[in-house]
Amino acid sequence: MEKLSHTRRLNKILNEIDYQPEWRGEADRCHQYFDGKQLDPRLIQALKERRQPVLTTNLIAPAINGVLGMEARSRTGWFIRADDNEFEDVAEALNVRVSEALRMAKADKACSDGYLGQIIGGIGWVEVKKNKDPLGSKYRIGCIHRDEIDWDWKADNWLLRKRWIDVEEAVASFPKFKSIIEGAAGEWSNFDSSAFKPVGDLLSNAYDEYQYSTRDETEWLNPARDMIKIYELYYRVWESEIIMRSEDGRAIVYNPDNTVHVAMVASGKVEVERRSVPKLRLSWYAGPHHLIDMPSPHPHNHYPYIPFFGSREDKIKIPYGLVRPMLSPQDEINFRRIKLTSQLNYKRIVMDDDATRMSDEAVIDEVHASDGIVKLNPNAKRDGGARFTVETDQGIAQQQFQIMQESKTLIQDVGGIYNAFLGKEGGAQSGIAINSLVEQGATTLADINDNYREARQMVGELVMAHEVEELKEKRNVRVIVPGKKIGEKEREVFINQEGEAGELTNAITQARTQVVLGEIQQSPGYRAQVTQMLMDFLSKLPQELQIGSMDIIIEQIDLPQDIKERLMKAYAKLSGNANPDDMSDEEKAAAKAQQDKQEAVEQIEMKTMQLQLQELQEKLGNLAADTDLTTAKTGTEKVKAAQMVDELQRSSAVPPPLPDM
Structure with a gap:
């Protein structure tokens, strides 16, 4: 029974899918309402039978288109960023390759469709x-x-993709299993199992799988169109592996065939432990028949199908979008409009049996016709003739109209979408107030937009994984990295550059890089708004600062690249910072003469400053000498004054009296 293990896995997953909560019907209904298919066919038939108008007013599509336009307006690009400066060149070179691959594959369009x-x-x-x-x-x-x-x-342990393809296409995709695919597309009842069971070949094993399967044959076979359903199953298995963890916290699976891993373990610079890790595998099925089981062919451990989730219910995780709460108001608008239009054409006929000789159908047609004629019966038996009146009721129609207008506002209210978000006029008049309303509308979509950014970033990460896998075995891969600024020269970066001793520089496998989304929007409207803000700011600065900041304005203006480069060259010439490679011989000679002149002026100014400094030093020396002389004179005078004081004190002293004789 080992050969049936893969078949049992598929049947188990298909049975699990049968018991998952039903959500696709509601999602289909949301998409139908967005497309304008908002009335059930049975309702349309009933309206036609009652001669009521079949009307739909699609207010969901404009609201959703406004949100989709916001995604296109605020779209940001993918960038590869290095975790440290050592591999910054590798990140820039990898960024060039990944960006080009995403552009050629139209990744922006795919992400917009996912959104x-x-x-x-x-x-x-x-x-x-x-x-x-x-x-x-x-x-x-x-x-x-x-x-x-x-x-x-x-637990996100498996992902299954199923699709209908022609039998010929299936055989071309899996030529080794041609007999199984053709047998599955035919009738297994005509298969002679007794001739093959002892042999145990592919056909007998496939017949065992067919007998084991409990699924209805119509699930995977369409004989009318000669099509078969192919299952692509990704599933995770847990395996015990040796994990190396470096000092910076980076963990990788130990590979004994990798000499670098062996050296790292021998040096003791990494911690080693055995852990269970999930491994991704891939199985292919043609209906219930297992064809191939192998490790995931992708260089990453993620599913190659990235989900763009909107909102999800709390308990059972059913996904839903912005349209689901809009369904009820949209139904009310359609039904109110149908009712209102019917009441505007509403006419009740009250008449006696002999009021006219016309049939009831003819009377109804004539009353509802804009130029209808109803001939009354002049031979009516009652005095004053037969009774014939046509009644209309416009009061209820006015009430229906008011309720319908309230329902229109609910479409935007339940989605958190303001008029300014859709470009409609509202109460806000100033640009700041309008932008505030737009930001409020974007804030209500924060959860959905966060999921979108996460999924969009994952698209870039998977492409980067493929690029790293492609480059890791190559040597001296040359990548032209454009300049970071307009007019800046391109430069060459070599990935896995091999030295004379065989050492690698810019090794792609050693670089720690990650995919990030740009923080600055790149849409033309956003760039124009930023340019206007910069110009308003620079207009208030002095003229010298305005000229020095012109390169910022030129980089921000939404112009073709060649025109930007011409503007930058003209600005560089005006500011004296022109690139010599962009100058003619005459311009180079003039620039050289100007440079020599400037150097001569600087030398003269330097000599003048030196003379002034020397003169200042001499003055300071003379001043110091005068100060010393003055100090000496002052000291001599102080000594003389002290001596004079002593003499005066001695001369003025009274002699003592003589003793008595």
């Missing part, structure tokens, strides 16, 4: 894989319909 599914139905999926078409882009990045993918809601 659309996230906003409307609550989930969108984006595929990131190597492209098998040698003539196409390097990577296949595109949006996958939500009905093709199921996933493990509890």
